[in-house]
Amino acid sequence: MNGSETTQIRSERRDAAENRQRILNAAIKLFEQNDVEQVSMNQIANEAQVGPGTLYRRYKNKSELCLDLIKDNVDLFFDDIEIYLKENCSSPPSKRLKGILSLFIRFREKKSQLLTGVEDSSSTNPPRSRIQSPLFNELHHLLVNLFDEMNVTKQTRLNSVFNADLLLTALSRDFYSFQRDVRNYSPEMILEELCTLFISLK
Amino acid sequence: MNGSETTQIRSERRDAAENRQRILNAAIKLFEQNDVEQVSMNQIANEAQVGPGTLYRRYKNKSELCLDLIKDNVDLFFDDIEIYLKENCSSPPSKRLKGILSLFIRFREKKSQLLTGVEDSSSTNPPRSRIQSPLFNELHHLLVNLFDEMNVTKQTRLNSVFNADLLLTALSRDFYSFQRDVRNYSPEMILEELCTLFISLK
DNA sequence: TTGACAAGTGGAATATTCTCCGTTTATTAT
DNA sequence: ATAATAAACGGAGAATATTCCACTTGTCAA
Numbered sequence: 001m002n003g004s005e006t007t008q009i010r011s012e013r014r015d016a017a018e019n020r021q022r023i024l025n026a027a028i029k030l031f032e033q034n035d036v037e038q039v040s041m042n043q044i045a046n047e048a049q050v051g052p053g054t055l056y057r058r059y060k061n062k063s064e065l066c067l068d069l070i071k072d073n074v075d076l077f078f079d080d081i082e083i084y085l086k087e088n089c090s091s092p093p094s095k096r097l098k099g100i101l102s103l104f105i106r107f108r109e110k111k112s113q114l115l116t117g118v119e120d121s122s123s124t125n126p127p128r129s130r131i132q133s134p135l136f137n138e139l140h141h142l143l144v145n146l147f148d149e150m151n152v153t154k155q156t157r158l159n160s161v162f163n164a165d166l167l168l169t170a171l172s173r174d175f176y177s178f179q180r181d182v183r184n185y186s187p188e189m190i191l192e193e194l195c196t197l198f199i200s201l202k
Numbered sequence: 203m204n205g206s207e208t209t210q211i212r213s214e215r216r217d218a219a220e221n222r223q224r225i226l227n228a229a230i231k232l233f234e235q236n237d238v239e240q241v242s243m244n245q246i247a248n249e250a251q252v253g254p255g256t257l258y259r260r261y262k263n264k265s266e267l268c269l270d271l272i273k274d275n276v277d278l279f280f281d282d283i284e285i286y287l288k289e290n291c292s293s294p295p296s297k298r299l300k301g302i303l304s305l306f307i308r309f310r311e312k313k314s315q316l317l318t319g320v321e322d323s324s325s326t327n328p329p330r331s332r333i334q335s336p337l338f339n340e341l342h343h344l345l346v347n348l349f350d351e352m353n354v355t356k357q358t359r360l361n362s363v364f365n366a367d368l369l370l371t372a373l374s375r376d377f378y379s380f381q382r383d384v385r386n387y388s389p390e391m392i393l394e395e396l397c398t399l400f401i402s403l404k
Numbered sequence: 405t406t407g408a409c410a411a412g413t414g415g416a417a418t419a420t421t422c423t424c425c426g427t428t429t430a431t432t433a434t
Numbered sequence: 435a436t437a438a439t440a441a442a443c444g445g446a447g448a449a450t451a452t453t454c455c456a457c458t459t460g461t462c463a464a
Contacts, residue, residue: 158398161385162385162387162395165381166368166372166377166399169371169372169376169377170368170371174371174376175367175368175371178367179364179367183363185364193361193365196360196361197360197365197368197399198399
C-alpha cells in the first residue's frame with residue numbers, strides 16, 4: 001500500500017528518492033565486502049555517485065544510515081516481541097523478560113554487523129550514551145514495565161529504570177561483544193548470566 | 203650488536219623527556235581551557251611546539267595522553283584502596299566491595315574530565331571495549347576477588363568475572379554520566395542501586 | 405673525543421569527517 | 435506550459451586524525 005494520503009508535507013522528491021536508494025544500495029554493497037566500521041562515508045558517497053554533502057544531508061552519520069538499513073528488521077523484531085508477549089501474557093513477568101532477552105540476543109546475533117553500526121558513532125556525535133536510540137528506547141520501555149510487574153509479584157522495590165538501563169547496556173555492542181569475543185561466552189551463557197543477575201532470585 | 207648481556211633499556215633521551223614534559227604541559231593548559239573532548243591532538247602538538255608525528259610517537263591517542271596525565275592520581279587512588287582494604291580486612295566482603303565502589307565513584311567525580319578522556323578514544327582505536335585499560339584491569343581483579351569471597355561466604359555460585367565486567371561497565375563514563383546527567387541520580391544513589399543489584403541480597 | 409646508530413624529530417602527505425554555498429531541478433499554482 | 439520556489443545537489447575546502455620517512459641528535463663504547 002502506498003502512503004499517498006494527502007500529507008501537507010511535500011513528499012520526497014523523485015530524484016531524491018532515487019539518490020537515497022542509490023545510497024542504500026551502495027552501503028549494502030560495501031557493507032557486504034568490508035566491516036561496517038571500515039567503510040567511510042566518503043566511500044559510500046563515492047560508490048553511490050553522490051557528493052558527500054548529499055550523503056550528509058540525508059544521514060547525519062553512519063549510525064543513522066545503518067539504522068535506515070535495518071529499520072525493517074527492527075520492525076520485524078518488535079513484531080516478534082509483541083507476538084511473544086501476547087502468547088505468554090499469563091506467564092510470570094520473569095519468564096517473559098527472559099523471553100524478550102532471548103529474542104533480542106538472537107536479533108543481535110543475526111544483525112550484529114549493522115547493529116554495531118547503529119550504536120557506533122552515536123558515541124562520537126551526540127553527547128553520549130548509546131542508550132539513546134529509538135530501538136533502545138522502545139526496549140527500555142518494555143523492560144521497565146516487566147521490572148515493575150516483577151516488583152509487584154515479588155513484593156520488591158527495585159529500581160526498574162536503573163535496572164533496565166543497565167540491562168540494555170549489557171546488551172549493547174561494547175559489553176556484549178566483549179563477552180562474546182574476549183570472554184568467549186556463548187549467547188546462551190550470556191543470557192543465563194543476565195537472568196541470574198537481573199531476574200531477582202533475590 | 204654487542205654480545206654482552208646488558209639488556210637494560212636505554213633510558214629516555216634527554217630531549218625526548220623535555221618534549222614529553224612540554225606535551226604534558228600543553229595538554230594540561232588546553233584541558234583547563236576547554237573540554238578534554240574538544241581539544242585535538244593537533245592543537246596539543248601545536249601548543250607544545252612539536253610536530254604531530256612526535257606527539258603520536260609518544261601517545262597513540264588522546265586516551266593514552268590522559269592516562270599519563272592522571273597516572274599519579276590513579277596510583278593514589280589505588281593506594282587509598284589498599285589502605286581501605288587493610289583497615290577493613292575483617293569486614294564482610296560485601297562491605298568492602300561497597301567501600302571500593304564508593305572510593306571509585308569519589309575518584310570518578312573528582313577527575314571526571316580526564317577520566318572521561320582516558321576512556322574516550324579507546325572505543326575508536328583498538329577493536330573495542332573500554333573495559334580494557336590498566337586502570338580497569340586492576341579494578342577488575344579486585345572486584346573478582348571480592349565476588350569470589352562473597353560466593354564463599356554466602357554459599358552462592360555467581361559468576362564473578364561476568365559480574366565484575368558489568369559492574370565496571372556501570373562505572374564507566376557512558377553509563378555513569380548517563381545516570382548522572384540524564385537520570386539525574388546523585389553519586390550516592392548510583393552507589394546504592396549498584397549495591398542492591400550486585401551485592402546479593404539474594 | 406669520536407663515530408656509529410638507535411632514538412627522536414618535524415612536517416608533508418593521505419584519509420576522513422562534515423559544512424557551506426552557489427547551482428540545478430522537481431513540483432505546483434497559475 | 436511556465437514561472438516561482440523550495441528541495442536537493444555536489445564539490446570545494448576546513449578541521450582532524452594518523453602515517454611515513456628523510457633528517458637530526460643524544461648516547462654509549464672504544
